[in-house]
Amino acid sequence: MTDVLALGWGVWVYCAAAVFAGTLLQRLAGQGFGMVAAPLIALVAPEFLPATLLLIGAVVGFGATAVDRSAVARHELPAGFAGRALGAVLAVGIAVALPDAEALAAVVALVVYLGIALSVMGVRVAIRPVSLFSAGVVAGIMGTLTAVGAPPMALLYQHEAQKRSAAMQNTFFAWGMVVSIAALAVAGLVGWRHVVLAASLVPAAVLALWLAQPLAARVARARIRPYALGLAGTAATVLLAKTLI
Numbered sequence: 001m002t003d004v005l006a007l008g009w010g011v012w013v014y015c016a017a018a019v020f021a022g023t024l025l026q027r028l029a030g031q032g033f034g035m036v037a038a039p040l041i042a043l044v045a046p047e048f049l050p051a052t053l054l055l056i057g058a059v060v061g062f063g064a065t066a067v068d069r070s071a072v073a074r075h076e077l078p079a080g081f082a083g084r085a086l087g088a089v090l091a092v093g094i095a096v097a098l099p100d101a102e103a104l105a106a107v108v109a110l111v112v113y114l115g116i117a118l119s120v121m122g123v124r125v126a127i128r129p130v131s132l133f134s135a136g137v138v139a140g141i142m143g144t145l146t147a148v149g150a151p152p153m154a155l156l157y158q159h160e161a162q163k164r165s166a167a168m169q170n171t172f173f174a175w176g177m178v179v180s181i182a183a184l185a186v187a188g189l190v191g192w193r194h195v196v197l198a199a200s201l202v203p204a205a206v207l208a209l210w211l212a213q214p215l216a217a218r219v220a221r222a223r224i225r226p227y228a229l230g231l232a233g234t235a236a237t238v239l240l241a242k243t244l245i
Contacts (some may be wrong), residue, residue: 003047003123003193011044015197016204020057025228026150027064030157030169030218032228033057035115039235042108043242048197049108051190053147054181055198056205061174063084063209064166067216071167077175079132080153082177087140088183094188095145106243108146112236115142115151116229125156125189132156139172144180149173153196166216 007015018040025032034053042049065072099106099230125131135152154173157165184190 030166051194068167083136091144
């Protein structure tokens with residue numbers, strides 16, 4: 001609690017704005033929460049990552065999935081869910097080995113770059129159990145370490161219809177948040193400070209979900225993505241520069 005209060009109002013408002021922006025993009029495009037919010041928050045409060053964003057991400061994921069649940073193809077979920085769980089377990093071993101928050105901040109920046117690269121690839125990958133499982137493993141490692149786990153699934157669903165794509169990505173996103181939180185908690189990497197900050201920032205996510213509702217049917221995913229990737233890339237570059245200086 002003391003750690004959260006020590007952030008100050010200015011930093012808290014900044015973090016709330018990062019969560020709001022990431023949530024809005026996640027609801028509209030099926031990705032963007034971690035890629036935008038993680039590097040932005042890592043600039044001012046890296047010690048709260050990834051647990052705080054994963055906790056908020058669970059709310060965002062389930063909130064976004066609830067709206068488009070009719071477009072969820074349930075037969076595609078088991079393989080992706082299993083891969084995400086395995087990836088989360090593997091990531092915990094890496095997380096324990098990271099020396100400090102600065103090292104994690106650098107990892108966040110590099111993972112965001114990887115996420116951007118995956119997002120802009122025009123490769124069409126068939127959606128099959130093996131590709132879903134593989135994408136789930138990579139997403140589990142990326143997401144548990146940095147809260148940026150959406151790009152592998154986004155690569156699979158980028159050529160699908162917008163509603164189906166967003167619904168499937170948000171469903172995997174929600175499950176991934178829960179699994180990653182559980183894995184980090186078992187390893188002792190989730191504390192009350194993460195829970196308190198996450199709880200204080202949830203209203204920003206809820207507001208974004210509410211405001212996104214009338215926009216979802218009118219805003220094309222292709223129009224949003226360049227801005228989301230640009231913001232994520234800029235934040236990652238500033239973050240990496242900060243950790244190296």
